[in-house]
């Protein structure tokens with residue numbers, strides 16, 4: 206399923222550079238309630254994401270995790286605080302930040318190839334370049350041969366692979382993943398996680414850092430270098446856990462998996 210030529214340079218670049226891709230300070234966000242009152246959803250969030258890291262945001266449903274990702278993606282504005290991406294304030298959707306959604310968010314009337322090509326629409330590339338890059342992303346994520354299939358013809362796991370391909374096709378610096386495995390059955394989720402980690406640890410993914418939102422503690426322990434534990438009402442970071450790995454590929458080691466399953 207892998208095309209070794211794709212961005213193998215990331216493998217080296219990733220481990221050497223420790224610049225913050227993303228720096229967030231003092232983020233507050235509230236929504237207006239139907240009764241006219243304010244619902245404070247995020248209350249003073251600080252976090253950084255450095256090159257080469259997978260950082261997890263672990264919290265209950267309703268704690269403000271998706272709200273935070275939307276702010277980082279520039280889809281909404283905070284009431285206070287700053288979001289800095291590669292040294293620049295985020296005020297609109299920045300190029301180089303892509304997202305994978307829990308619900309896949311595919312267009313049912315478009316084929317796999319067309320859905321993935323949509324990810325590149327804003328880049329104004331020549332059509333043959335768009336097609337080449339979309340096919341490259343589709344192959345990378347293991348969907349080789351399904352370019353002309355429609356989402357309804359695919360299993361949930363394959364649909365989410367399309368979601369990943371659509372995000373990866375832009376070669377984003379940061380991949381935001383909003384509970385990407387939650388809508389999948391346990392075994393499919395496990396396969397997708399393993400495939401993702403395999404590509405990541407081999408330096409095959411054209412991304413520099415990942416923020417993974419999840420409510421699954423095993424998933425966070427398995428996938429993340431650091432886990433930020435989110436408390437709700439209002440959302441704030443209560444604790445930061447460093448996941449110490451004996452070696453870079455330990456995540457794919459069955460012994461590490463056994464350990465995680467016993468959490």
Ligand code: ADP
Nearest residue numbers: 236237246264265266267268269270271272273
């Ligand atoms: P999570 O992703 O952790 O489950 P969300 O960020 O989706 O949490 O939501 C956090 C809280 O903010 C919830 O109480 C939700 O109802 C509320 N909320 C989210 N988006 C909006 C919105 N656009 N308008 C009003 N309330 C919202």
Ligand code: MG
Nearest residue numbers: 270271272383
């Ligand atoms: Mg959410």
